[in-house]
Amino acid sequence: MPDALTIGHYVPGDSVVHRLDSRVKLLLTMAYVIVLFFAVRPGAYAVLALLPLAGYLLARLPLRMVWQGLRPVVAVLLLTLILNALMTPGHPLYRIGRLAVTAEGLQVGVEMAVRLILLMVTSTLLTLTTSPIELTDGIESLLRPFRRLGVPAHELAMMMTIALRFIPTLLEEAQNILKAQQARGADFETGNLLRRARAMIPLLVPLFVGAFRRADELATAMEARCYHGGEGRTRYREYRIARSDWVAAAVTAAALLFVLVDRALGV
Amino acid sequence: MGHLIEVRGVRFFYPSAGAAEGRRTALDGVDLTVDEGEWVAVVGANGSGKSTLAKHLNALLLPAEGEVRVDGKSTRDPVHLWTIRRTVGMVFQNPDNQIVASLVEEDVAFGPENLGLPPEEIRRRIASSLAAVGMGDFARRAPYQLSGGQKQRVAIAGVLAMQPRCIVLDEATAMLDPAGRQEVLQAVERLRRERGIAVVMITHFMDEVAHADRLVVLSGGRVVADDSPRAVLARAEEVAQLGLEVPQVSELALELRREGLPLPADLIAPQELVEALCRLRSST
Secondary structure (H helix, E strand, O other), X not given: OHHHHOHHHOOOOOOHHHHOOHHHHHHHHHHHHHHHOOOOOHHHHHHHHHHHHHHHHHOOOOOHHHXXXXXXXXXXXXXXXXXXXXXXXXOEEEEEOXXXXXHHHHHHHHHHHHHHHHHHHHHHHHHHHOOHHHHHHHHHHHHHHHHHHOOOHHXXXXXXXXXXXXHHHHHHHHHHHHHHHHHOOOOOOOOOHXXXXXXXXXXXXXXXXXXXXXXXXXXXXXHHOOOOOOOOOOOOOOOOOOHHHHHHXXXXXXXXXXXXXXXXXXX | OOXXXXXXXXXXXXXXXXXXXXXXXXXXXXXXXXXXXXXXXXXXOOOOOHHHHHHHOOOOOOOOEEEEEEOOEEOOOHHHHHHHHHHXXXXXXXXXXXXXXXXXXXXXXXXXXXXXXXXXXXXXXHHHHHHHOOOHHHOOOOHXXXXXXXXXXXXXXXXXXXXXXXXXXXXXXXXXOHHHHHHHHHHHHHHHHHHOOEEEEEEOOXXXXXXXXXXXXXXXXXXXXXXOHHHHHOOHHHHHHOOOOOOHHHHHHHHHHHOOOOOOOOOOOHHHHHHHHHHHHHHO
């Protein structure tokens, strides 16, 4: 079962990419995604494609993982391509009844598809090389300045930590309940969708009741260990920005700047 | 010198729709003291109020009447809340529902982090606490990969990292197999021996109480016995009437006495019974 539990499919490793500070990785990924939508010319896309490619190679991740990251969104990609090709007004290339594939549409469609591919590939690189714990710490740290605006940075991070902790426990409990109900003759496999959905009720009710009981006990245990929110709390893990973080940031910034300049000159 | 923990005339009620006056009495005037470095076992049948009592010892519950003092400080005073909770640590029954983080060392860090200690001090405490319960090699493991006994030792390490003077084990071995129970008991025994930490062990396993300094029996929210385990178990018949299981040795000795064998009443270890029987045989 542990295989099914790797959330965000983190691949443990000790490469340069793995060791980058999670805050740096988060910020760079965000900047990348924003700039992605400013790219216009093939040269800019080529530069943008090189960044995640270099990341995968440096992280020593097999390139088939790029494909694995894309597989769930293939349908969305195709749909984007088809809809854009048909719906954009312009010179018709090929007619299907009252619909026409236009040259402009094809271009917009391909462009959108490429952007989505790069978006998926890059964000997958982040979750492949950053452990959920580091990711949580990074998000908490980045959100901290916004606390004055009412962003519950610590609470969000604590919820993520506890959710990660309890996923295996609840999965195991679900398995146990499933077996217990099957032993009593429950049928989860036959019938149409509605029937099967209804069959899940005897699974979900005890699972939820159990989860609430656990939450109650956990809250008591946390209080017993002096938990009183994020105020005055320290962390045992310390993150420091290293030279490799600066290098990664500089290289990414240069590439993103190129894309922006390219757009300013090209339009 | 005062006591480390002092419980005086504590009464506590749970709201209950069915009961008279809309409340059910859980503790009905409990007096109890725990001294520095002492091992106190608390036993009682289901509903005797032993878990409720445990939650009073570090201010998770506050008495309706009476008072609980930890190191002289009343649990009612909110100023002392965090001092009291770091002085008296608590380990609960279900190991799965008290581990907060998905990494062993991160969970042990949880308490000290809440206390706002500097990172290097927390890292020192993680290492020494895990070593003290024999889990030093598991710092980077995920809790769900551990056995019940190992998880419970991680929970003890998490409490230990706050450097408490007393650890309350609220049926902490109830969900474990015999091997896991043994692991946990040995870890606790070592902490008491080597660090002088007082232990309050709430349990319904009578086999676990023989090594305690004192045995407290609760029934119906009252303390009905508070003496050395030997003295309490000598009243085996009374203990059995309270719905408690007497240790096998005491029960066997009781049956033999009923059959007319002149055995002493205070046998609690198998070895003692063997020796008493041998003496009996050689004297006849």
